[in-house]
Amino acid sequence: MPRSAWKGPFFVALPGLKQALTSNIPVRTNARACTIIPSFVGLKFQIHNGKDYTPLTVTDEMVGHKLGEFAPTRKRFSYRQTKNHPLDSSDGEDEDLNDMDEQYTLTGREGKEFLLKHSQQQQFLHPSLQDHHLTASPNSSQDDDSDTIDVHIIPLSSSEQIDPRRGDLQKNVTFSNGLTLVVGVIIGSGIFASPGPVLAYSKSVGVSLIIWVISGLLAFAGSLCYAELGSAMPSSGGGEYAYLNHAFGSLPAFLFSWSSIALFKVVFAEYVVDIIAQSAWDPTQPMRHWSNKLIAIACVLVLSGLNSISVSVGTRIQDVFTFIKVITLLVIGITGVVVLAQKSLSSHNFDHAFEGESQPSLGDIALGLYSGLWAYDGWNNLNYVSSEMKNPTKDLPRVIFAGVPIVIIFYLLANTAYYAVLPESVVMNTNTVAIEFGKQMFGNTGGVLFAICVACSCFGAANGSIFTGARVIFASAREGNLPKIFGKVNEKRKTPIAALGLQAVMTSIMILGGTFSTLVNFFSVAAWLFYLASILALLYLRYHEPNLKRPFKVWTIVPILFTFLGLFLFLMPFVRAPLESCLSMVIVLAGLPLWVVKELVSGNKGTRWQDLKDKVLTTVGFQPTGGRHERLAGYH
Numbered sequence: 001m002p003r004s005a006w007k008g009p010f011f012v013a014l015p016g017l018k019q020a021l022t023s024n025i026p027v028r029t030n031a032r033a034c035t036i037i038p039s040f041v042g043l044k045f046q047i048h049n050g051k052d053y054t055p056l057t058v059t060d061e062m063v064g065h066k067l068g069e070f071a072p073t074r075k076r077f078s079y080r081q082t083k084n085h086p087l088d089s090s091d092g093e094d095e096d097l098n099d100m101d102e103q104y105t106l107t108g109r110e111g112k113e114f115l116l117k118h119s120q121q122q123q124f125l126h127p128s129l130q131d132h133h134l135t136a137s138p139n140s141s142q143d144d145d146s147d148t149i150d151v152h153i154i155p156l157s158s159s160e161q162i163d164p165r166r167g168d169l170q171k172n173v174t175f176s177n178g179l180t181l182v183v184g185v186i187i188g189s190g191i192f193a194s195p196g197p198v199l200a201y202s203k204s205v206g207v208s209l210i211i212w213v214i215s216g217l218l219a220f221a222g223s224l225c226y227a228e229l230g231s232a233m234p235s236s237g238g239g240e241y242a243y244l245n246h247a248f249g250s251l252p253a254f255l256f257s258w259s260s261i262a263l264f265k266v267v268f269a270e271y272v273v274d275i276i277a278q279s280a281w282d283p284t285q286p287m288r289h290w291s292n293k294l295i296a297i298a299c300v301l302v303l304s305g306l307n308s309i310s311v312s313v314g315t316r317i318q319d320v321f322t323f324i325k326v327i328t329l330l331v332i333g334i335t336g337v338v339v340l341a342q343k344s345l346s347s348h349n350f351d352h353a354f355e356g357e358s359q360p361s362l363g364d365i366a367l368g369l370y371s372g373l374w375a376y377d378g379w380n381n382l383n384y385v386s387s388e389m390k391n392p393t394k395d396l397p398r399v400i401f402a403g404v405p406i407v408i409i410f411y412l413l414a415n416t417a418y419y420a421v422l423p424e425s426v427v428m429n430t431n432t433v434a435i436e437f438g439k440q441m442f443g444n445t446g447g448v449l450f451a452i453c454v455a456c457s458c459f460g461a462a463n464g465s466i467f468t469g470a471r472v473i474f475a476s477a478r479e480g481n482l483p484k485i486f487g488k489v490n491e492k493r494k495t496p497i498a499a500l501g502l503q504a505v506m507t508s509i510m511i512l513g514g515t516f517s518t519l520v521n522f523f524s525v526a527a528w529l530f531y532l533a534s535i536l537a538l539l540y541l542r543y544h545e546p547n548l549k550r551p552f553k554v555w556t557i558v559p560i561l562f563t564f565l566g567l568f569l570f571l572m573p574f575v576r577a578p579l580e581s582c583l584s585m586v587i588v589l590a591g592l593p594l595w596v597v598k599e600l601v602s603g604n605k606g607t608r609w610q611d612l613k614d615k616v617l618t619t620v621g622f623q624p625t626g627g628r629h630e631r632l633a634g635y636h
Contacts, residue, residue, distance in 0.1 A: 127237045139588045152243050173388045175395040177315040182382050182403035184322035186219075187329070188461025190452050191414055192434040199428045201368035205419050206353035211365070214417055215372030221562045224554045225535050227397040230383040231551040234392040240381045240534045242476055247537035250479075253593055255531050258474040258591030260469075267448040290425025299459060304504040308419045308490075308497045311388065314467045323458025329410040330454040332434065335441055336417020350421040366572035370524055373569070375411065378461070379404055380531070384468040384475075393551035410431035468505065473499040481598060525573050526585040531607055532566040535559045 184352070186396040202208040229243050241260075245253035340350075360368070382399060389395050414434075418427050421440050430436050438450030474496040477487030482502075490497045538559050541548060560576070573581040 014067035044310070049176060073134045084101055098257060106200055110233055111549055113511065173315060173385055173400060174390055175309070177319070177390060178385075178399040179403050180319045180322040181315070181385070181467070182379070182399055184318045184325065184460045185378035185381045185464035185468065186320070186376055186390060186407045187406070187457060188378065189327045189373075189454075189458050189492075190377070191329070191411055192457065193431045193434050194371045194375040195418055195427050196430055197371040198368050199424065201360060201364045201371065203358055203364070204354050205349045205424065207360060208368070211411065212407070212411055215369055215376055216404070216411060218369075218562070218565055219373065219376035219379040220404045221402075221558050222566075223400045224397075225402045225538050225559045225562060226380050226383050227552050228537055228550055228554045230396050230536065231393045232548055234396075239380065239472065239475075240530050241472070241479070243534050243537045244481075244530075247540045248533075250599070251592075252533060253479075253597040254481055254598070255588055255591045256533075257472070257479075257481050259526050259530065259588050260476075266318075266593070277397065293511050296507045299462060300466075300504050300507050300511070303459075303463050304500045305482065307463070307466055307470070308493060308500050309496050310497060312494075314463065317463050318460060318467065321456055321463060324453060325460055326410070328457065329414050331438060332417045333410065335411025335437075336413065339417070339420045339441075349424055362468055363572065363576050364382050366569065367389050367576060370573075371568060374524070376407065377527070378464065381468040384471040388471075399554040416585045418540070450627050466500065470499040470503050473502055485488075523584075524583045525570065526571045526588050528566055529585075532563065532570055535562050535566065539563070567579065 061339065116502045198211055199205070199208045202211050226239075230239075233242050233246060240256045241253045244256055303317075306317060343406055379400075380404075382396065418437055421437055424435070426436055429431055432451075432454070434454050435447050435450050439447035442449070473486055474489075476482050476488075477484055477499065485495070486502055488498060489495065538554075542556070
């Protein structure tokens with residue numbers, strides 16, 4: 001059949017396809033006949049010329065051409081999987097060449113559709129073909145003895161044909177962009193507002209500093225676990241959604257997506273309403289309440305507009321504001337060290353650091369950790385944009401290893417400075433401790449300057465939340481949980497403008513609602529539920545999919561310890577604040593009927609209820625008794 005008769009734009013040749021459809025035997029990809037699509041860009045291939053292999057890296061200019069056009073001979077063409085440690089700067093030239101050829105299994109679905117699966121990674125497509133169905137031509141004239149058959153690539157996220165040139169987010173995020181994104185999102189309002197609550201719950205300066213260290217180490221442990229998941233499953237906007245869907249099925253993944261859209265945006269709203277407005281306005285002014293809201297909405301609209309222009313604009317904004325907040329924390333930390341060196345200027349809080357009015361209870365420690373972890377929240381955000389990184393398998397772990405420890409050091413320096421300069425009572429009773437620090441050290445002018453720096457810090461954190469949060473909406477729409485318009489990338493700007501717009505509207509509504517203090521408490525319980533579930537997914541995949549390629553693998557003790565501490569942090573609020581904790585779970589579970597409706601609407605006639613039952617049984621750990629899940633092992 002001539003290729004011009006095909007309606008779709010891309011084809012791949014696969015030897016032995018017809019036999020594979022009936023026997024599920026592994027088949028080898030003939031990549032020479034494969035048209036290069038945008039998601040191939042950056043991949044390394046090897047041209048096999050007899051005994052030698054010549055490397056080839058796909059570039060933008062090669063998109064639309066056949067791989068075979070760039071081979072000097074008609075020998076085998078194979079995709080190369082780099083096995084080096086992600087922190088190793090080498091490009092893997094010493095890799096065992098015998099392991100280069102990937103093996104695939106084609107598993108039949110209904111009609112003429114087929115799902116391409118790695119024979120050792122039954123849940124994964126080839127990296128260049130993720131989120132695609134493969135459909136054979138119903139009118140193909142290929143004879144039974146043919147070595148190859150054309151297969152049409154269709155995006156999973158849409159029932160209509162989409163031009164891949166505008167259907168995927170571009171790989172524009174570098175290591176430095178990722179580093180500023182992680183540091184910038186974590187350093188938001190928390191370090192300028194949380195020292196008071198942490199001190200109040202810990203009862204003493206010494207215990208509060210220990211809580212800050214434990215909170216940082218817990219965030220670091222979680223980020224290392226996410227680095228393993230993210231390097232193994234880079235998916236833009238996926239994050240927890242991708243990991244839960246891969247390990248446990250669509251139900252928990254959908255509940256995360258629902259909670260993220262319905263509840264987690266309140267974190268961003270809290271950033272732009274609380275600290276920015278408190279830094280800029282006198283609390284005694286009668287119009288302050290509505291002025292704050294107008295400032296916050298303006299910030300949302302401006303940042304959403306800037307992030308819609310291009311990915312590079314969003315990352316450059318993040319770079320600038322991260323630089324400002326790092327300089328601010330350095331000034332605070334250095335000033336504190338100088339004050340401690342000159343004991344005559346010190347507040348003497350460290351003379352009896354572990355003495356307090358009473359000893360903290362276990363519940364107090366848990367609430368203190370919640371306040372500290374609020375300041376570290378954002379350690380997981382880089383995973384939402386991992387597929388937009390130029391080299392996610394290498395750079396994602398490197399960013400985590402560099403970024404989170406930097407934040408821990410800055411936080412310890414800042415808290416030490418606060419306690420060195422300000423009386424304990426001032427730190428405990430203010431939620432703008434950095435501004436009080438500036439006034440104490442540099443007078444009213446210092447207070448104004450630090451207020452501006454705090455506002456810039458929160459503005460940068462808000463920008464990071466907009467950048468990553470829109471990717472969650474984007475991925476959710478790609479999976480059919482939202483209208484498909486929100487899963488599209490603007491052809492000219494290469495940004496998810498529709499997802500950014502939806503996020504801006506929802507956040508503005510939350511700002512006008514004015515119920516932040518209660519919703520933020522809800523957020524912590526729901527967030528730790530999904531953090532814990534994601535780490536359990538890591539342990540589950542370690543056991544059930546040992547052959548899954550993990551460019552970075554965290555030490556096993558790390559996810560185990562995180563699981564126990566995460567379970568403690570998830571359950572403790574039900575003891576200390578049962579009403580808010582239960583309401584948080586009600587909000588999460590409110591997504592359940594929406595998931596049922598989505599599954600019924602998206603299913604095929606005659607199989608919808610059976611598939612729905614199978615998905616529920618699979619999610620809770622039972623073997624399905626019928627439907628396509630029984631015929632397609634491992635397919636979600």
